[in-house]
Amino acid sequence: MNLVRLISIxxxxxxxxxxxxxxxGVPPYILPGPLSVxxxxxxxxxxxxxxxxxxxxxxxxxxxxxxxxxASSALSMIASLSLKRWLLPVLVISQAIPVFALxxxxxxxxxxxxxxxIAMAVLIIFFPVTAAFYDGLRSTEPEWLELAQVMNAKxxxxxxxxxxxxxxxxxxxxxxxxxxxxxxxxxxGEWVGSSKGLGFYMLHANARMQIDIMFAAxxxxxxxxxxxxxxxxxxxxxxxxxxxDNGLATKAQRHEGEK
Amino acid sequence: xxxxxxxNTGPAKRPSPPDIFxxxxxxxxxxxxxxxSLNFTVKGxxxxxxxxxxxxGKSTLLxxxxxxxxxxxxxxxxxxxxxxxxxxxxxxxxxxxxxPWLTVLDNVCLGARLRGEIxxxxxxxxxxxxxxxxxxxxVSSLPSELSGGxxxxxxxxxxxxxGRPVILMDEPFSALDALTRLKLQDLASGMVKGATVxxxxxxxxxxxxxxxxxxxxxxxPAQLGSVLIPPGLPPRKPGDPAIVSLQAxxxxxxxxxxxxxxxxxxxxxx
Numbered sequence: 001m002n003l004v005r006l007i008s009i010x011x012x013x014x015x016x017x018x019x020x021x022x023x024x025g026v027p028p029y030i031l032p033g034p035l036s037v038x039x040x041x042x043x044x045x046x047x048x049x050x051x052x053x054x055x056x057x058x059x060x061x062x063x064x065x066x067x068x069x070x071a072s073s074a075l076s077m078i079a080s081l082s083l084k085r086w087l088l089p090v091l092v093i094s095q096a097i098p099v100f101a102l103x104x105x106x107x108x109x110x111x112x113x114x115x116x117x118i119a120m121a122v123l124i125i126f127f128p129v130t131a132a133f134y135d136g137l138r139s140t141e142p143e144w145l146e147l148a149q150v151m152n153a154k155x156x157x158x159x160x161x162x163x164x165x166x167x168x169x170x171x172x173x174x175x176x177x178x179x180x181x182x183x184x185x186x187x188x189g190e191w192v193g194s195s196k197g198l199g200f201y202m203l204h205a206n207a208r209m210q211i212d213i214m215f216a217a218x219x220x221x222x223x224x225x226x227x228x229x230x231x232x233x234x235x236x237x238x239x240x241x242x243x244x245d246n247g248l249a250t251k252a253q254r255h256e257g258e259k
Numbered sequence: 260x261x262x263x264x265x266x267n268t269g270p271a272k273r274p275s276p277p278d279i280f281x282x283x284x285x286x287x288x289x290x291x292x293x294x295x296s297l298n299f300t301v302k303g304x305x306x307x308x309x310x311x312x313x314x315x316g317k318s319t320l321l322x323x324x325x326x327x328x329x330x331x332x333x334x335x336x337x338x339x340x341x342x343x344x345x346x347x348x349x350x351x352x353x354x355x356x357x358x359p360w361l362t363v364l365d366n367v368c369l370g371a372r373l374r375g376e377i378x379x380x381x382x383x384x385x386x387x388x389x390x391x392x393x394x395x396x397x398v399s400s401l402p403s404e405l406s407g408g409x410x411x412x413x414x415x416x417x418x419x420x421x422g423r424p425v426i427l428m429d430e431p432f433s434a435l436d437a438l439t440r441l442k443l444q445d446l447a448s449g450m451v452k453g454a455t456v457x458x459x460x461x462x463x464x465x466x467x468x469x470x471x472x473x474x475x476x477x478x479x480p481a482q483l484g485s486v487l488i489p490p491g492l493p494p495r496k497p498g499d500p501a502i503v504s505l506q507a508x509x510x511x512x513x514x515x516x517x518x519x520x521x522x523x524x525x526x527x528x529x
């Protein structure tokens with residue numbers, strides 16, 4: 001059902017695009033029609049694929065590293081009060097500097113290769129992941145913690161068995177945001193300086209007035225980003241298996257009597 | 260359903276139930292004095308009910324005893340077998356507090372898991388408890404698949420699983436419909452036998468059905484009235500004439516000592 005809607009939206013957008021090209025008569029070097037873009041995509045499918053793989057790798061590596069970093073800093077802030085006092089300001093400061101402004105520096109330090117792009121993606125997702133997970137960890141139902149206290153629970157067991165699972169829904173929404181913005185990091189990194197990846201390919205095509213190729217690269221990027229998002233969404237639904245439809249609807253529906 | 264299982268369950272492993280002594284207990288929330296030099300003894304091995312209007316400090320008293328509330332407490336709370344209140348107490352709240360990501364079985368075993376003491380034997384014990392309580396078919400269900408009454412039954416079993424001699428209950432049945440509440444009261448009364456139970460409630464009928472001893476708590480700072488000991492052994496039948504007349508007296512005591520703001524919940528029930 002979701003997929004059907006996605007396809008119809010895409011088809012609709014392409015139709016509007018074609019209509020604009022037909023009605024306004026813009027020259028193809030400003031806005032090529034869908035057909036010529038599709039043709040360019042086919043003839044250059046080999047290099048498009050190559051560059052897409054590079055970008056995809058950067059995004060996934062950035063996501064993995066950023067999630068790992070974000071989750072562990074959120075956890076350590078919950079586990080230790082003094083660590084939290086030091087880490088929280090660092091987090092806020094890191095967010096005050098626009099990540100885009102750091103891109104040239106990252107390329108300077110980490111080189112033209114994928115390292116600087118992964119670092120960009122990590123920087124861009126670190127904050128949403130940390131903030132979401134930390135918020136989730138912090139807002140555990142206080143009565144659960146009280147119950148655990150009366151049960152003489154070990155502090156680490158409380159984090160592992162109560163706080164962490166309770167924070168998973170918040171963590172999942174943080175990861176969704178991260179998946180949506182991680183491609184931005186990778187692409188900006190590629191724009192600033194690289195020799196591979198969809199961002200590089202777009203600049204390259206743009207410089208040669210191959211606008212149809214540029215659009216083809218853009219379309220491939222959109223497909224990559226969307227696929228990643230949908231896969232992540234599916235995974236997150238699996239991970240918070242106890243939350244059906246956000247957990248709100250089911251509670252009201254539940255009125256079957258006692259066994 | 261199967262009788263042979265019942266042998267290894269029940270309150271078997273519980274240590275002997277201690278008395279709880281509260282001596283000169285004072286406690287103040289910012290700007291509000293809840294208790295001033297309160298003396299109170301909860302008799303070991305019996306079910307004591309504390310009844311009073313909402314917000315009179317009943318739940319605060321339970322929290323002080325359980326140790327979840329410690330700051331600004333003066334006076335002494337101790338147990339007759341001289342242990343500190345460590346590992347003596349099990350807690351049951353108004354909300355079932357089931358963890359939605361754990362199965363019913365894992366929820367019942369939560370305490371052992373949080374202490375790192377989980378074992379196959381404990382799981383087996385939990386399964387037989389669940390079977391005894393008529394929840395055998397739901398061992399691996401998630402709490403969201405259960406009705407409110409079943410969830411509270413699981414919470415009761417989780418409390419019993421702790422095997423502790425003191426059980427503190429904070430209005431554990433008040434969120435349930437009348438019939439489910441009666442059934443669960445009977446179940447609880449049977450299963451906690453032998454433990455020192457202190458239950459807070461605002462339902463006079465509930466107190467009269469379950470309590471060996473009943474105290475009315477009112478005022479600010481809160482005071483406890485003299486003990487009321489209903490005839491017969493709990494769980495008493497709701498239609499028992501003695502219960503019905505005592506209910507009138509209890510309501511009378513409540514309204515005589517309390518402020519006007521207190522509306523008597525469940526007052527018309529017979």
